[in-house]
Amino acid sequence: MSMPTAIHWLTRDFRLGDNPALAAAARGPMRSVFFIDAQLLAQGAASRWRLERALRDFDAALRQRGDAGVTILRGEPHELLPRLVAALGAAEVHQSDWPCPAMRASQQRVDQALRAQGAQLVLHPGHLLIHPRLLRTKGGGAYRVFTPFARALRGIGADRPGAGAPPRIPTAPGAGWPQSVALDGLDLAPDLHGGRAVLDAHALPAGEAAALARLDDFLDRASEYEARRDRPDIDATSGLSEALALGEISPRSVWAIAEARRRDNPAAADGIAKFMSELCWREFAWHLLIEFPQMAERAWRPEWAEFPWRGDNADFDRWRQARTGIALVDAGLREMRVTGRMHNRVRMVVASWLTKHLLTDWRLGLAHFQDSLSDWDPAANAMNWQWVAGCGPDAAPFFRIFNPERQAERFDPRGDYRRAWLGPGAAGALAYDATLPPDWRGKGRPPADEGTAAIAAGRQRALDAHAGFRDA
Numbered sequence: 238m239s240m241p242t243a244i245h246w247l248t249r250d251f252r253l254g255d256n257p258a259l260a261a262a263a264r265g266p267m268r269s270v271f272f273i274d275a276q277l278l279a280q281g282a283a284s285r286w287r288l289e290r291a292l293r294d295f296d297a298a299l300r301q302r303g304d305a306g307v308t309i310l311r312g313e314p315h316e317l318l319p320r321l322v323a324a325l326g327a328a329e330v331h332q333s334d335w336p337c338p339a340m341r342a343s344q345q346r347v348d349q350a351l352r353a354q355g356a357q358l359v360l361h362p363g364h365l366l367i368h369p370r371l372l373r374t375k376g377g378g379a380y381r382v383f384t385p386f387a388r389a390l391r392g393i394g395a396d397r398p399g400a401g402a403p404p405r406i407p408t409a410p411g412a413g414w415p416q417s418v419a420l421d422g423l424d425l426a427p428d429l430h431g432g433r434a435v436l437d438a439h440a441l442p443a444g445e446a447a448a449l450a451r452l453d454d455f456l457d458r459a460s461e462y463e464a465r466r467d468r469p470d471i472d473a474t475s476g477l478s479e480a481l482a483l484g485e486i487s488p489r490s491v492w493a494i495a496e497a498r499r500r501d502n503p504a505a506a507d508g509i510a511k512f513m514s515e516l517c518w519r520e521f522a523w524h525l526l527i528e529f530p531q532m533a534e535r536a537w538r539p540e541w542a543e544f545p546w547r548g549d550n551a552d553f554d555r556w557r558q559a560r561t562g563i564a565l566v567d568a569g570l571r572e573m574r575v576t577g578r579m580h581n582r583v584r585m586v587v588a589s590w591l592t593k594h595l596l597t598d599w600r601l602g603l604a605h606f607q608d609s610l611s612d613w614d615p616a617a618n619a620m621n622w623q624w625v626a627g628c629g630p631d632a633a634p635f636f637r638i639f640n641p642e643r644q645a646e647r648f649d650p651r652g653d654y655r656r657a658w659l660g661p662g663a664a665g666a667l668a669y670d671a672t673l674p675p676d677w678r679g680k681g682r683p684p685a686d687e688g689t690a691a692i693a694a695g696r697q698r699a700l701d702a703h704a705g706f707r708d709a
């Protein structure tokens with residue numbers, strides 16, 4: 238029996254293994270399509286730059302399996318997919334579900350357009366560990382607190398990964414099939430700041446094979462994870478966030494591989510368990526975003542809508558330009574501009590400085606991270622910004638204010654991390670300078686004692702604002 242022709246709508250699932258959408262399409266002749274649409278162009282520059290690397294790798298992987306490669310098209314999926322379906326005589330379009338608000342809206346438009354011509358959109362799991370519907374409180378509601386959420390998730394267990402890479406991916410012939418935008422010369426982030434070459438030079442290897450190798454290497458050294466994961470001066474974490482954000486590896490595969498290693502290597506069991514708990518944080522973030530799709534725009538706790546955040550201001554500008562005078566904050570912001578990444582502990586300190594000491598709206602920080610992070614993830618970014626700002630569910634209380642100097646003493650005890658990004662002539666500092674637009678150049682950082690004075694003053698200002706807000 239010959240299998241029907243189908244389309245794989247590639248979005249954020251740049252992998253062959255445990256990709257149920259691809260597997261479903263590849264049961265018969267298929268085509269994989271990727272759209273340069275309004276949704277993609279609205280994403281941040283660094284995240285588009287990183288996505289392009291994933292796209293190139295995935296295209297090569299498809300070709301190795303006998304496929305013609307990804308067809309890249311400029312335009313809106315709901316306008317183009319009906320034509321593509323007609324060109325192939327296909328009845329189904331398969332997509333890995335990426336349940337963020339913009340994609341939900343796009344899926345609805347596509348589904349409507351396809352139904353009008355007797356075809357349909359089929360959504361597949363794989364982006365999350367488990368279907369969010371299965372994780373409900375006894376009362377049937379969504380979890381708002383991480384600990385019981387993670388307990389419930391561990392109790393049910395993550396879904397098992399689906400099939401490995403299909404051995405062959407047969408290309409569907411199609412007379413009216415459009416020409417793909419060429420990968421050669423494709424630039425998905427032409428608006429990237431001047432540091433494209435710098436980002437390229439600092440990039441981690443992209444693609445599925447690299448993600449699997451990274452996971453394997455990380456699990457070998459996971460016994461140190463718990464003790465060292467907060468240290469930005471040590472390479473102690475997995476570095477898998479970009480790969481997870483782009484679906485170069487599925488969380489279910491990461492979970493299953495980690496679980497097996499945890500059993501085989503008791504010495505690393507605690508470290509691996511902690512790592513799996515971080516995957517639960519990722520899951521929690523998506524769970525929250527599905528429940529509250531406005532999480533990137535509105536405070537989770539409605540009473541926080543009235544908090545007197547400062548809007549765009551000169552302090553925010555200095556923060557963006559890594560010129561706050563607080564060494565750990567400036568080092569982190571430089572790291573992000575040069576590499577697209579920032580250590581988690583430093584992200585918390587940098588975000589806390591903006592929202593507490595500078596009392597600046599968390600949405601301004603969120604937007605800057607969204608534009609600058611190569612691992613940008615709409616759920617993790619929004620949940621963490623709200624967590625640090627104090628307005629999210631299960632968030633740090635507002636009055637708990639990080640002292641960035643104490644954080645630095647504790648987590649960068651020798652000053653290696655700060656020196657790497659701020660030290661005169663340090664490679665990180667030189668790379669950072671190379672990324673600067675002309676109007677950011679030559680503006681030094683304030684002297685350290687100014688920074689120290691700003692810590693006490695900012696803390697007091699934050700506490701006063703919070704007290705006034707509570708009493709109002």
Ligand SMILES: Cc1cc2nc3c(=O)[nH]c(=O)nc-3n(C[C@H](O)[C@H](O)[C@H](O)COP(=O)(O)OP(=O)(O)OC[C@H]3O[C@@H](n4cnc5c(N)ncnc54)[C@H](O)[C@@H]3O)c2cc1C
Pocket residue numbers: 466474475476477478479481482512515516518519520522579580581582584585588606610612613614615617618619621622625
């Ligand atoms: C203000 C702020 C913004 C953030 N924005 C993003 C973002 O846009 N994209 C993103 O992937 N992470 C974000 N994080 C979470 C975290 O900083 C990164 O996931 C982590 O630094 C990635 O490094 P790693 O892969 O080595 O992590 P590991 O320590 O090896 O953790 C393994 C995986 O668990 C997940 N994870 C770890 N910590 C968190 C967390 N706090 N929340 C959600 N998932 C987590 C990631 O997928 C990560 O790859 C943000 C954190 C803060 C404080």
